[in-house]
Amino acid sequence: MRINLTKKDLVNSVYMQLGFSKKISENLIDDFFSLIIENIIKNQKLKISKFGTFSIRYKKSRIGRNPKTKEEKKISARKVILFKPSKEFKEYINNNEI
Incomplete structure (x- = not known):
């Protein structure tokens, strides 16, 4: 598959x-x-009917840690894209399981 x-x-x-x-x-x-x-x-936002909504979210800079080495690094501020599926899309996915 x-x-x-x-x-x-x-x-x-x-x-x-x-x-x-x-x-x-x-x-x-x-x-x-x-x-x-x-x-x-x-x-900053796009809604496609019966599919979902794409939006941009701002993330602040923060301190991150490498799990292997425990080394701390600064993660820069950035934009991320979010997707929220519509109610119809969720229903379609849940009702048409394979």
Whole structure:
């Protein structure tokens, strides 16, 4: 069983289901991801109906520790992306178990 879904898999799926050429399918997938990324950066939040919400959260800098060596290092402040699935998505996942 394969765990990862790759961009190539998405392109092939669009190619097979919609009948576009592979190049057009690849451009469509690239544009879709670019649109999502641009909106998250611009608005700090992106809601896709019946799928979920992506948002950006700021994390402060903090002291971290290497568990092996116990050496302390400063972890810099950064932004992280959060995903919260919608109610419909959760219900779909829970009702369609394999």
